[in-house]
Amino acid sequence: MTPFSLYVFDFDGTLVDTKLDIAYSVNLVLQEMGREALPKEVTFGYVGRGVRHLMTQALNGAGDGDLERAVSLFMKHYEQHLMDQTDYFPHCRDLLKHYANKQLAVVSNKPEKFVEQILVELNSRGAFQSVVGGDSFKNKKPDPMGLRHVMQVAGLKPEDVLMVGDSEVDVATARAAGVKVCGVTYGHATREEMASYQPDWLIHDIREMKRYFL
Numbered sequence: 001m002t003p004f005s006l007y008v009f010d011f012d013g014t015l016v017d018t019k020l021d022i023a024y025s026v027n028l029v030l031q032e033m034g035r036e037a038l039p040k041e042v043t044f045g046y047v048g049r050g051v052r053h054l055m056t057q058a059l060n061g062a063g064d065g066d067l068e069r070a071v072s073l074f075m076k077h078y079e080q081h082l083m084d085q086t087d088y089f090p091h092c093r094d095l096l097k098h099y100a101n102k103q104l105a106v107v108s109n110k111p112e113k114f115v116e117q118i119l120v121e122l123n124s125r126g127a128f129q130s131v132v133g134g135d136s137f138k139n140k141k142p143d144p145m146g147l148r149h150v151m152q153v154a155g156l157k158p159e160d161v162l163m164v165g166d167s168e169v170d171v172a173t174a175r176a177a178g179v180k181v182c183g184v185t186y187g188h189a190t191r192e193e194m195a196s197y198q199p200d201w202l203i204h205d206i207r208e209m210k211r212y213f214l
């Protein structure tokens, strides 16, 4: 069992299953812009690098003006559908309770206000010492700025910290900060993809954390 004092969770694809509401909101944007809807599975593959990246991919190479409009339309539509089909992944709520004696934080590429709102809706904001979104600092993940911030708030060094995430971006963020990382395989990366990113631990179910980490 490896002990850590601060557990830093990615959000989308790791703690909370947001993908259906994101895909639905992307299609509302595309519809409003007179474009064809995307199959939800296609949109799922675009999640993990923030809203600009999501909408760039969804527009498939539109001009700058269109991208700006799409980003602002997404912010408008997604806010209306944040919790339609969004909930914790199985066992994540219990897992957070299990580690309630530790310091917990979220570092996401999702806009901070959406992470905050979803946590409030899930009655969970109080579980986290710090919440960082993709727009909280100048650079988002894989830049380690946000991760370093939550370590600083906790007053801890990299060796006391574990990052838990579902994407290549999370593994890269942890590496950049000298932090150990546990990859989950039920989020946006497949088992094979996550294995290829070579996290320090690889889990298929969040309950496995209890086996490895004190």
Ligand SMILES: O=C(O)COP(=O)(O)O
Pocket: 010, 011, 012, 013, 047, 048, 049, 050, 051, 054, 107, 108, 109, 110, 111
């Ligand atoms: O919304 C995104 O692009 C990704 O969010 P995440 O960093 O919490 O996975």
Ligand SMILES: [Mg+2]
Pocket: 010, 011, 012, 013, 014, 048, 165, 166, 167, 187, 188
């Ligand atoms: Mg994620």
